[in-house]
Amino acid sequence: MTELHLALLLRGPAHGYEVKQAYDRWFPDAKPLAFGQVYATLGRLVRDGLAEVVETRSEGGPERTVYAVTDEGRERLRAWLAEPAPPAVAGTEDVVRKTVVALRTSAPGRAARAVALDQRTAHLRRMRELQARDPAADDVATRLAHRYAVLHLDADLRWLDEAVEALDSPTPEEPR
């Protein structure tokens, strides 16, 4: 979550509500972000020097704190994107997060395509390990469990391929 908030702030300084709205737009199929969590995370980012408070706006309504990402925060995000998500079935959401962030932020210092291709390699390596086992050495249930993992990695890989393809087709600018 830390890195996602940094990525959302990379679009420009924003207050908590804007961060939440952007998150819900980036990940439309995920559970909407709770306000409490947004403020807690932003507070932690400031404490750790990854974000800073740049102004306090009131615009007639309640006072709102506007946050911006710091250089340290940018570096943290860059390092996160450079590391493929763990290629595990349970890591799927992380694959989606990294790829969407890479597409949305065009990954400071790193092409989004490279993020997706490195993820592809991490997945293929894991798949290779799972398939290298001698099928005769496993009972049916173990074999099927491995097969489940292989097929889910394959689903991730197909989605990654579509993501790479999508990089070539221009899409409308994201609303702010």
Added chain:
Amino acid sequence: MTAAPPIPDPSLELRAVAHSYARTPALRGVSLTLHPGEVVAVTGPSGCGKSTLLHAAAGLLTPQAGSVTLLGRDLARLDETERAVLRRREVGIVLQYGQLVPDLPLRDNVALPLLLDGGDLAAARTAAHDALARVGLADAAGAVPQEVSGGQAQRAAVARALLTSPRVLLADEPVASLDATGGRQVLDLLLDVARRDGGAVLLVTHDNTAAALADREVRLRDGAVEHEAVLR
């Protein structure tokens, strides 16, 4: 001081290979090296140039630029007949869209490389029977290609490619018509060329589970290498 072990000569080396069909550029300067004992998967979206690369590697197509060295022979320096002989004796090829002779029973289709080389008919047929049995087609040896399923025809093409224990195997989507279990069995036979016999295998595939069996992935995009990664 101990001398470093000699690096074996590559089984296949493509250098800056470029080729266009009419106005369609299919390969734009692809380089690729394949060593003995190695399995390389060539992947990429449809139309990215995988089959063109395989045809160039096999000497079935002479690229307009760049060079192809197969088992130490510069293919551009060989004539048509010399290339055909090199393929028949040392190289196993599985093409994407069938390559079986329509009127010949599978047994003779598979025996063809030996027969064309002037081999003894009975010995060639015995070898063909063994090869067909290995791909699970012992019972279909007498059928002609149009009497068998797409998957069976694909298995027969694999049997033919394996018949002469090739030093280089070039396979274009060899399991596209097979189901998961059958595909894995056939892939294991193809991979044995490298794993057991120390040959080199170039596996063109759009199937991730097949690509994940390779030692290395070379990914093409628009006729160029987009990404290369060691999987081992």
